[in-house]
Amino acid sequence: MTERTLVLVKPDGVQRQLAGRIMARYEERGLKIVGLKLVHIDRELAERHYAVHKGKPFFEGLVAFITSGPLVAIALEGPDAISLVRTMNGATKPAEAAPGTIRGDLAVEMGQNLVHASDSRESAATELAIWFAPGELLAYGREIDRWVLSPQA
Ligand code: UDP
Ligand code: MG
Numbered sequence: 001m002t003e004r005t006l007v008l009v010k011p012d013g014v015q016r017q018l019a020g021r022i023m024a025r026y027e028e029r030g031l032k033i034v035g036l037k038l039v040h041i042d043r044e045l046a047e048r049h050y051a052v053h054k055g056k057p058f059f060e061g062l063v064a065f066i067t068s069g070p071l072v073a074i075a076l077e078g079p080d081a082i083s084l085v086r087t088m089n090g091a092t093k094p095a096e097a098a099p100g101t102i103r104g105d106l107a108v109e110m111g112q113n114l115v116h117a118s119d120s121r122e123s124a125a126t127e128l129a130i131w132f133a134p135g136e137l138l139a140y141g142r143e144i145d146r147w148v149l150s151p152q153a
Contacts, residue, residue, distance in 0.1 A: 003081040004034060004137075006127040008116035011069035012107075014038075019072045022102055022115065025088060026076055035075030035128075035137045043067055048130055052123075058111075065111060073131045082124050085117040 007026065009019045027033065041049075046063045053059050076085060090101025094113055097104035107113045118124035128137065 002077060002079060003121070003124065004075055004077045004128060005082045005085050005118045005124045006116075006131055007074040007076055007085055007118075008066075009072040009074070010066060010112070010114055010116060011071050012065075012112040013114045014070050014072060018106060018114065022106075023072070023074060025102060026074070026085065029078075029084070029088065031076040031078040031081055031085070032140055033074060034077045034139065035073070035132045037073050037132075037136070038070050039073060040070045041067055045130070049127065061111060075128055075132055075137055082118055082121065086119060089115045089117050 009022050013019050013022055023033070043063060046066045047054065050059065050062055050066070053062060078084065088101060090097030090103035092103075092113060093110050094103045094107040097107070097113075099105060102115055103113050118127050
């Protein structure tokens with residue numbers, strides 16, 4: 001089933017100049033970029049994005065980190081995109097992230113684990129609405145679909 005999901009290349013990824021390489025992994029896998037922006041968010045947006053973690057011991061540090069510099073917000077589309085991107089990102093704790101995943105290849109600290117991705121249908125819908133206005137999410141036309149997905153046609 002075709003899904004859309006929200007990915008963030010967090011401020012550590014932008015600061016380390018890994019944003020393009022991280023985005024390339026999703027593109028190479030076959031996911032389509034349907035929304036994209038470089039933004040430096042304020043506390044209000046950070047708290048909305050991470051509302052589910054409010055009150056947890058790491059919340060303040062998380063908000064401070066995510067607002068510490070620019071990040072790249074990406075809307076990705078593809079078959080089972082939500083779980084596929086979570087698998088590509090790897091476990092939250094980089095030490096537990098498998099080699100071959102983004103965190104397993106490029107990160108060592110849980111607080112600086114490079115990427116965020118929506119974890120369910122519900123969070124994907126909520127998060128995409130937080131980060132992108134409806135007009136900022138695009139759809140690819142049929143011809144691109146045919147070229148990418150059906151080379152035999
Ligand atoms: N985090 C942290 N300490 C923790 C748990 C989470 O610093 O004990 C950070 C970590 O950067 C993580 C983010 O908070 O990516 C959100 O946590 P979540 O459990 O949602 O992990 P994710 O969905 O990003 O894998
Ligand atoms: Mg999460």
